[in-house]
Amino acid sequence: RKVAGATREQVILQFITEAVVFSLFSLVLAAGLLILLKIAFTGLWFNKFLNIGFSVSGLVLLIFIAFSVVIGLVAGMLPSLYLSAFNPIQTLKNMSGLRLYKRHTLRKVLLVVQFCVSLVFIISTVLLYSQLSFLLVQDYGFDKNNMVNIKLYKPENYQRFVQSIASHKNVLHTSASGLIPGTGLMQMAEQVKRADSPNDSLQISWMDTDAGFIPTWGVKLLAGRSLPELPDTTAERYVMVTQKTVTDLKYGSDRAAIGQKLLVGKNLVEIIGVVSDFQYQGLHRELTPVMLRNRPKEFGYVNVRIRANEPMATVAYLEKQWKKVNPTTKFEYEFLDQQLLGFQSALNDIAKILGFLSFLAVLISCLGLLGMAAYTAETRTKEIGIRKVLGASVPQIAVLLARSFLYLLLIAIVIATPIAYFVNNLWLEFFAYRVSLGPGILGMGVLIMVAISLLSVFSQTWRAARTNPVKSLRSE
Numbered sequence: 108r109k110v111a112g113a114t115r116e117q118v119i120l121q122f123i124t125e126a127v128v129f130s131l132f133s134l135v136l137a138a139g140l141l142i143l144l145k146i147a148f149t150g151l152w153f154n155k156f157l158n159i160g161f162s163v164s165g166l167v168l169l170i171f172i173a174f175s176v177v178i179g180l181v182a183g184m185l186p187s188l189y190l191s192a193f194n195p196i197q198t199l200k201n202m203s204g205l206r207l208y209k210r211h212t213l214r215k216v217l218l219v220v221q222f223c224v225s226l227v228f229i230i231s232t233v234l235l236y237s238q239l240s241f242l243l244v245q246d247y248g249f250d251k252n253n254m255v256n257i258k259l260y261k262p263e264n265y266q267r268f269v270q271s272i273a274s275h276k277n278v279l280h281t282s283a284s285g286l287i288p289g290t291g292l293m294q295m296a297e298q299v300k301r302a303d304s305p306n307d308s309l310q311i312s313w314m315d316t317d318a319g320f321i322p323t324w325g326v327k328l329l330a331g332r333s334l335p336e337l338p339d340t341t342a343e344r345y346v347m348v349t350q351k352t353v354t355d356l357k358y359g360s361d362r363a364a365i366g367q368k369l370l371v372g373k374n375l376v377e378i379i380g381v382v383s384d385f386q387y388q389g390l391h392r393e394l395t396p397v398m399l400r401n402r403p404k405e406f407g408y409v410n411v412r413i414r415a416n417e418p419m420a421t422v423a424y425l426e427k428q429w430k431k432v433n434p435t436t437k438f439e440y441e442f443l444d445q446q447l448l449g450f451q452s453a454l455n456d457i458a459k460i461l462g463f464l465s466f467l468a469v470l471i472s473c474l475g476l477l478g479m480a481a482y483t484a485e486t487r488t489k490e491i492g493i494r495k496v497l498g499a500s501v502p503q504i505a506v507l508l509a510r511s512f513l514y515l516l517l518i519a520i521v522i523a524t525p526i527a528y529f530v531n532n533l534w535l536e537f538f539a540y541r542v543s544l545g546p547g548i549l550g551m552g553v554l555i556m557v558a559i560s561l562l563s564v565f566s567q568t569w570r571a572a573r574t575n576p577v578k579s580l581r582s583e
Contacts, residue, residue, distance in 0.1 A: 119187040126183025127176055134175040151456040214479060215515055221472035222519030222556070223526070228465035230527040230552035234544060235458040238535070241542045242451055247289050248385030250325030250412075254443035255422060256287055257409040257429065260436040265406055268432045277414040277421040282319030283406040289447050291389040299398070301356060302368035302375060309355055311396045312387055315405040320347075321382065323412045330361035331380035334401045343402055347380035352396035369398075376400070393539040410443075418442075469556070473563040476512060480567035483508060491574065501573055508568035509561075516560050520553055527552070 108118060163171075259265055262283075269281045286292050296310045318336040321328050334347055348356075348364065358364040361381040369376050387397045413421045426438045484491075491504055499507075528544055535541045542548075 118190070122187030122190065123180060123183040126187075127179030130175045130179030130182065131172070134171060147459075151459070214475075218472070218475050218479065219515055219519045219522070221468070221475055222516060222560070223523040225465070225468040225472045226519060226523035226552060226556045227527045227530065228461065228468045229555050230524075230549060231531055232458060232462045232465045233552050233555075234531050234535075234542070234548050235454065235461060237542045237548060238538065239451060239454050239458060242390050242454070242538075242540065245390050245540055247390070247447070248326065248383060249288065251289070251444045251447055253413050253415050253418065254323075255411045255413060255418075255425065255440050256443055256446065257411065257425065258439040259283065259407055259409050261433065262403055262406045264433050264436075265403065265409060268409060268429060271428045271432055272411070272425060275421070275424060277417065277424075278411060279414060280319055280323040280412040282323035282410045283315075283317050283403070284320070284408050284410055285313075285315035285402075285405045287408060287443065287446055288314065288324075289386045289389055290449065291391070296395075297371055299356075300370040302370055305370060309396065311352060311398050314387065314397055314399050315402045316399050317401050317403070317406075319410075320399060323410050324385070325412075326385055327383040329381045329383060331365040331378070333380055334399060335379075336401075343400055344376055345379045345400070346376050347382055347399040348378055349382055349394075349397045350384045351394050352398060353381055355396045390540050391538050469559055473559060476560060477563045477567065480508070480512060480564045483511075484567050484570070488574070501569070505565060505568040509564045512560070512564045516557065520556070524549055524553070 108121075265283050272278050272281070296312045298308050299311045300306075300308045316334065318334050320326070321333050329350065331347070335345055346369070350361065353361055353364045356364070356367075356369075358367060364378050364381055367378045369378065382399070384394050385397075386392075387395055411425060422440060425440070429438045487508065491508075494504055494507075528549065531544055535544065
């Protein structure tokens with residue numbers, strides 16, 4: 108083109124125009140991919156709370172097009188400036204000696220960066236799935252199966268509803284609660300003091316429940332007795348506490364705590380029972396001291412323990428009885444195990460998104476690696492032919508061509524592994540119960556990255572190594 112009269116500016120314009128056209132074409136493909144991803148994204152658990160849509164307005168479309176044009180300009184600028192600077196006479200005289208980016212420094216740096224990002228994503232995804240699996244097998248301290256929690260809009264209707272369902276064969280136990288333990292919600296903690304040592308205080312969370320709490324939730328009564336069923340305010344003078352509360356208040360033993368008096372603000376309450384510890388806030392938090400008291404006006408849920416057989420038929424019966432007792436309020440229920448899965452569902456959604464990003468990062472890295480491997484094999488065709496004539500085997504040539512890429516992969520592993528370890532330990536600190544980020548998870552991430560990279564490299568080097576040397580040496 109330059110010999111035919113094209114100026115350098117025209118050559119630059121040609122390369123940039125081609126890059127922008129490719130970028131705009133990629134935008135069209137990306138829009139098609141977005142349509143497919145929309146189906147998967149809208150089905151994620153947390154999107155029912157966020158309600159993120161994919162509506163595209165004229166402004167958004169203009170932003171997409173502008174972004175695509177900018178990407179094309181950036182992508183086309185470097186090669187256009189570099190290639191347009193060639194002297195046409197020298198280039199046409201020695202076409203075989205022409206090598207673009209002889210030292211490949213920029214490409215190598217970018218490839219190492221891509222590998223680092225890919226490896227961090229892979230390790231993070233493996234760790235997140237390990238953490239999710241770990242949480243699913245943890246003990247909440249109560250029985251989460253076969254429990255139906257019904258939203259209680261009018262606390263005064265609680266006793267009538269419980270009495271109406273008590274005779275059903277599939278209803279085992281019932282209780283009421285101000286919140287659902289283990290779901291991440293909690294009532295306001297209060298400052299509590301020992302009556303015999305008012306100078307020492309402790310922040311303790313409260314949970315409102317009734318006498319049916321122990322059999323319904325499946326916790327163990329370790330000392331004392333359950334909460335009283337008294338309907339008047341005298342029931343609020345008595346509390347049950349967890350083992351953690353006994354330990355933090357330094358009573359020495361569960362039995363020693365029975366009968367002790369506590370100051371809650373200006374109110375004096377008595378400990379009448381000690382129950383086993385349970386996850387009040389959720390598995391992402393450490394065990395906290397909890398006190399249980401019977402305050403019917405604070406009840407927000409009816410907890411119904413049912414038999415495992417015919418759960419939906421039992422729920423239909425509960426709804427029928429509910430409408431008799433509460434005709435003006437709707438019947439809203441959830442199974443406890445499904446409520447507890449909410450937090451894990453959010454983690455599972457994050458793991459899916461992170462896994463998809465890992466796939467994209469690895470794909471981009473392997474495309475760059477595949478391009479460099481193909482370019483190297485193409486430019487060393489004669490060398491491969493000569494080595495085969497001199498007796499080199501196909502595996503030896505394949506390893507020789509792949510060796511430089513393996514060095515780049517090794518550099519990326521050395522850089523990315525500490526970064527992945529540091530970054531992932533930051534978010535693991537939010538979990539009281541967590542897996543350890545040890546050599547096993549790091550090694551698995553590295554092995555996945557190495558396996559994919561080797562497959563990309565050896566697919567090209569092996570093909571080049573198997574080429575007939577006579578054909579290689581004849582080619583110019």
